[in-house]
Amino acid sequence: MAATTPRKNKWHKGKRFSSLEEGREALIQEAADRQDRFRVLKEDHKRFFVGCVTGPQCPYRVHLYVRQDTTEATVNRYIPRHTCDQKTHSEGVPLESGPTEPTIDDAQVLHGTIGVMVKAEENHTEETSAPLLSVPASTPRRKSRKSPSQRQTLYDRGLQTRREVLGNQHVDRSLSSKTNSFSRPMQEIVTEFAWGNVWNREGLSRQQRSLLNIGLLTALNRSTELAVHVRGAINNGLSEIEIREAIVHSLVYCGAPAAMDATRTADRVLGEMQDNGEHERVLT
Numbered sequence: 001m002a003a004t005t006p007r008k009n010k011w012h013k014g015k016r017f018s019s020l021e022e023g024r025e026a027l028i029q030e031a032a033d034r035q036d037r038f039r040v041l042k043e044d045h046k047r048f049f050v051g052c053v054t055g056p057q058c059p060y061r062v063h064l065y066v067r068q069d070t071t072e073a074t075v076n077r078y079i080p081r082h083t084c085d086q087k088t089h090s091e092g093v094p095l096e097s098g099p100t101e102p103t104i105d106d107a108q109v110l111h112g113t114i115g116v117m118v119k120a121e122e123n124h125t126e127e128t129s130a131p132l133l134s135v136p137a138s139t140p141r142r143k144s145r146k147s148p149s150q151r152q153t154l155y156d157r158g159l160q161t162r163r164e165v166l167g168n169q170h171v172d173r174s175l176s177s178k179t180n181s182f183s184r185p186m187q188e189i190v191t192e193f194a195w196g197n198v199w200n201r202e203g204l205s206r207q208q209r210s211l212l213n214i215g216l217l218t219a220l221n222r223s224t225e226l227a228v229h230v231r232g233a234i235n236n237g238l239s240e241i242e243i244r245e246a247i248v249h250s251l252v253y254c255g256a257p258a259a260m261d262a263t264r265t266a267d268r269v270l271g272e273m274q275d276n277g278e279h280e281r282v283l284t
């Protein structure tokens, strides 16, 4: 952990970390070094907002956001000064006492969350998979709901799987130039759920999932997605013959128009992959 939180880092607005997790740990470490106690005003897989335990009267704030389209985190707000005193901090309720009844502040009004007071020097020693420090305002968190850190983990795992299957170039393109605030939520959900969860399940190999996808996407007549998954099928080790036979097989169940369209799409993708040096055609 120490390796990811170099002490000499000077905190300031615009400071970057390679992930929200790293920024969060560095912030907790910094707060521990300064013997500050903060409370989490808002946290999910894209944000980590903290303020002073004293509440809105004290201006101390640090807001970390994950930058658009990446997992890189940026400090968007950094007000390091406390106007309160250490005595005020020492009256804060330590973490082991559980959630407190904080005064209503702007963050709660805006986001409907209750900040849980955190004794930073205790918290920073916990595993990175430690549960989150904010809870819904009125009802206890339902067990079935994933915590923001679980979601972040799923997203990170999903991004990795997605990169392994589809290649960095494709994923970078999907996550950057094509996305805006209209399409970004879908990208995030797909990365988290499809790639982070389903693709990482046991029971089927990646090759089997790829083969299944070729049949499914042919049946659905989704040529754009089929193109993506033909690339994934090659990266997952399926042969051109297996891809071709999956499509030929689908003719029986999906009809010739769907299978012919899939053949054209797959042939085009395999050709493009060869042109890019990503694959050597076998069936030409």
Ligand SMILES: [Zn+2]
Residues within 6 Å of the ligand: 052, 053, 054, 058, 059, 060, 081, 082, 083, 084, 085
């Ligand atoms: Zn303060």
